Amino acid sequence: MLVSTDFVLRPYVPGDAPALVAAIVESTPTLAPWMPWATAQFSMSDALAWIASCEKGLADATCFEFAIFDRTSGVFVGGCGLNQINGLHGFCNLSYWVRQSWQRKGAASAAIRALTDYAWTELDVQRLEIVVAVGNDASLNTARKAGAFDEGIARKRLKLGRQWVDAHMLSLVKP
Template sequence: MDDRPLHADGLLLRPFEEADAAAFAAAVRESAVGMQRWMPWSSADYSADQALQWFQACRGGWAAGSACEYGIFEQDTAAFVGGAGLNKIQHDPRFCNLGYWVRQSCRGQSVAPRVVRALAAQAFGPLGLQRVEIVVAVGNLASERVAEKAGAFREGVARNRLVIDGRPADAHMFSLVP
């Protein structure tokens, strides 16, 4: 799969590099209080070593053709903003999942909707997919708003669609199609 950077209206999306670990870990720590309910891997003591382990897993996903995970950076300053990606890529029947998170200090700037649109263009263009799913835990209102702002169609609630912190959770299913 093509791992060239993507551009999204003032943002740069590119694969993670080892040099990003400290900034990634700092962003997770900054955002843990707000994210931990939905992303239990985030914690107030998240370390650069944990970030490096994640980056290694991301490289494995790229190599296997099953995921394209990106760091989100401000295009002008190269400041780390968050992470997003296409994962669980199924080449037959040509669909994937799309996920995102934005560090606390960068929320409210329409970062995530811009990223969703850029990733959807990647999915429908170079990857040749026909469906992108955004799965949002019931109660995660901020992520619901992102999906809606990005033009995703709300299909309904899927029962026990996610597992969060070891427990099943219902989720809103959103979709994007070309």
């Protein structure tokens, strides 16, 4: 479990599935353009499959995905993770999303800080990459505010649905 002033991050458990579904369905307008799987049809079986893959990734140490909760109320706020770990070259991807009703309340920034601390102390990585589709200004601004360095735009770096799109490549490096 990772704790910040206002938020708690912990590995997903099957009991999180209903809250995950509710958050995704609520947030389709803001998430779907950047996360095509985040649709109004996201179901309990989708959530349970995601959680099972997170549990397997944690057990195998191939990815570290966390649910984000408000520390005071316990409300499910979103998700974040360290994934696509490249042990040979010492880097991984850092990702985050926040449900629509909790956006602009510091959850993503807190998640970035907590995941960065976790990566530097628990993983053998020197670099975290945040890849943000061009046009996703909210996520880009969040990464920049968290201190990520914008290295530029990588052409056709992300696949959103069936379309390859350009993306900002941002990084945090171990001090």
